[in-house]
Amino acid sequence: MATNKKKELLIGIAMLGAGLGYLLMTIQLPRHAGIDAAFVPSLLSALLCLLGVLQLLSVRSCAQAVTEYHPDGEADSPQGGSDIKTVVKTLALIVGYIALLSPVGFPLMTALYLYLQFIVLTPVDHRVNHLVYALIALVTAAIVYLLFREAFDLMLPSGLLPF
Amino acid sequence: MLELLQQGFGAVFSLNILLLMVIGVAVGIVFGAVPGLSATMAVALCLPLTFTMGPQAGLSLLVALFIGATSGGLISAILLKIPGTPSSIATVFDGGPLMEQGHGVKALGIGIVFSFLGTLFSIAALMFIAPQLAKVALRFGPHEYFAIAVFSLTLIATLSAGSMVKGLFAGALGFAVSTVGIAPVEAIRRFTFDVAELNGGFAMLTVMIGMFAVAEIIKVAESGRHAHQGKAQSVSMKNIKGFGFSLKEFREQLPNAGRSGLIGLGIGILPGIGAGTSNLVAYIISKKRAKHPETYGKGNIGGVVASETANNAGIGGAMLPLMTLGIPGDTVTAILLGGFLIHGIQPGPLLFISQGPLVYTIFAALIVSTVLMLFMEFYGLRLFIKLLDVPKHILLPIILVLCVVGAFGLSSRLFDVWSILVFGLLGYVFVKAGMPAAPFIIGFILGPMAETNLRRGLMLSDGNFVAFLGNPIAATFLGLALAFVLWQVYSALRPKKSAINEILRT
Structure with missing residues (x-):
């Protein structure tokens, strides 16, 4: 069951990584006063990072719940026919x-x-x-x-x- | 309206369109029936075929595929006890046992007839509601559209199966991917890394083909070599009168069908969630309201009726926001949106004014496809059963080739072909991470709509946010979105699982 926790942790790191990567690219966009083309990407990168952090926190805080949680059933058994x-x-x-x-x-x-x-x-x-x-x-x-x-x-x- | 509908039927009954629709329904049923292939895939793969057709022929073909594939799922659900598509999961619960008890034909007949009735019901609802809604939507400006897009985004991200954090993340990531390319209003390049091909952003179709078709092939590569493909049992059609069930049984199921149809229609209208959810909800409610709930799951035809009526009633439901607002109700209608755009047609309230005849051609095509589906699926059953036995390791590589052709056909460049591979990998990672793909797609499509209308709205009100809240319709939708997120957070924090999650996890 520890593998499941590790997996969820990895997912959280990937989520946070994607959010940070997007944030980094957003910072490099040209800015001007008021609402500009970087406004929505900034909001999104904040949201992505926040969700990544939430995922990491959920793994930490409710390890018990995580072990019971099965991601979307359907043909997704890491021990079974993974090839x-x-x-x-x-x-x-x-x-x-x-x-x-x-x-x-x-x-x-x-x-x-x-x-x-x-x-x-x-x-x-x-x-x-x-x-x-x-x-x-x-x-x-x-x-x-x-x-x-x-x-x-x-x-x-x-x-x-x-x- | 009748005159326009007559014109629509006139267009659909031309020989080549009718022929296309017969092929479309048949191919759709196959895609629905074979587990692993879905309605989304069928429409995405056949979209390139319509490039050279006129809009009437092209959209009729796509609609026929949609209807065929939605109902085709019941074949494998009953014969193989594997749902052909997520929209017939609940059909397995009672269809499987009925088959084991030797009532396979009855289960199939009931499933097909109630699929037919569910679809017709939803088309009727679509035809009556859509023109009225379009009239209201004509008055919508950027403020309203922004609010509706935000509302739809929160709905899909939070209602999707599994963890809410992951659903929201998938939606936001789809939105983020859609920001690649030239920005709306301001026209500066974003995230293009000086790659000229990225200026226009990723094509919607490459994202869909990648996430749904290519990802599926990679998934099969992982598990398929060790999995056993179920062998479909055939059913004897000898001595079968009508559709294999009695008039009494039919009458008994009508209240159940009516209720399930309404559930399917309602859930279908909500953006992002569709038949995959409604068949389960309808099944659960039908079981609760039944006289003998204990017989459900052991071969009660009511279960098949509820599931099949609801999933097919989602068709009209999903078409409703697409045609009146340009907002896709589920992933299939998201590709249909692409189909409209390729033919130079922008779905939305203006569609009913500028393209009235085309709208009614689509309605006519929906009705004709439904009738075709009823007869082809029941009387051509044995043929479709044979096709279920085509081995996956032959079928999926051929589908990948068709994906490549489809992506290349978009604008004759290899860039789009590489894109489907990238999104295929992303889709595979999503599957592995237990992250739902539908919010990603909806985020990708509705994201630009939200951003463009936000910018336009702010321009109209000189950069003042308050204008969004001063507008009654926009404020209502934004309020609903906020309330929805808060309610979801509240129910997630409570130790008891929320009812919707319970339903989604069944």
Whole structure:
């Protein structure tokens, strides 16, 4: 149960950090007399910092209540199926996909991304079926590319492909 | 009004719009039915498709998606005992047991028919209330709009599930993110770090796609590989007359449905909270008022009726502030707001004057989609059940590709695609921290509205704050906002949990 308290404490620090960061940027805004463009950001940064402090205080003062509190139930059990490796792999794939979208082109990158992402996300008790995955990836990439290009006039980057 | 409505139906019954709506309802039902996909996602992902359509066709498609997805949640709620969307959580309580007892078709039929009735009821209410409210709202100036925006912001931040501090923080953070870009009134650049793409701030759609769709994919990456996907049982449609329940059962449920419809409508109108809350509230109240409350949770059709009538009645409710004030009632209508804006239409009281025919086309589209939903969902049930079995590890990557296409389609720049990834990460952090995403979205949308109107109001009154309090409507809303925050703080300090929190946590 101590992990939960630590987690709430971390959240509080993150909240306060975000508030302070925003405050720092707000201070650098050009000011003039009266209500100016920095007025609302100043109010907001004060509110953000205050809420961060409140979160920290609530962790301190009612540690008991915090341990009983379950953040939003829904599939959020840190001990259960937490799988950081897959998250990192997924994020790396998405970053690579977006970064290469323009130079390599939408059709090729999409097919490649889908194929790799299917493999990464395949449940542990499933077999990876390379042929089916590659087929779905290719067909999806082609359909999406042609559909948007021809029917919706959206010029997705074609990249290396000549069409 | 009838003449305009006739025109609206005329527009909707053109072949291509009707076809779009059939597709929209079907896709919507799928998004509603598959757990993890939501109405918000359906509308956000299909919005780019409407760029090249006219406003009538585009908005009809989006409305069809909205209705399909809101009601589609009941399919997985009853067959899989997993709510397809947060708006059908309470449907599981009695729909699940009914399915186990072999009354699956009855539960589905009742759910679909009362979804239909709930939606129709709320559309009727929308059609009668909206023009009147728009007339009143025409007289609103910056003072009133500022007060309403502040009131809506406090409402959503404090009513959202979980801790109030986190809800408020999420709302304020959304507001803070919306201040990126060129400031209103004064036009100086704020927080842009000399990045030209940031001058216009973050596009609303990239924020929504990131927070709701990309975050979901990251979430599945974390838990999906070890989770077991439930297998949907099919139901036999043989020897089924009508919708699988008797007229007597239907009549018995009418008072319950009426009450739940009103609850759904009322909660739907309140900005920021919608069907996700109203189905639970309606369920609890229906249980309390029932003759045999002990049968609830064990397969009483009343539970399905309450939940499904209420969540669908939220549709008209959420459309009401959107169309009359330009304030979204929930996250789906927040994207619809984006849809309106992309077609060059500013929702608000003027909409009813300048775009009368379009308004009634939307009403007509709502009604037609509702009828389509009734028949497609019940008679196409077996098809939708098959789609429930599509594995998540195939489905979600494809959805990510569609997110990328949607973000890119906004203004053909990769900056927006990077934005969805950033907001996707933020959304994932929110999930991990138990922070609700809805206040963030509402803060992001209503923030600029509050700030712009504050600045304009102050200009009108020569920098005098008192003008906001001298205006009766503005003062009332500001007072309500203050009272609401104080009441929430008071109930948070009391050891006993407040009734609303109890409801939200059930």
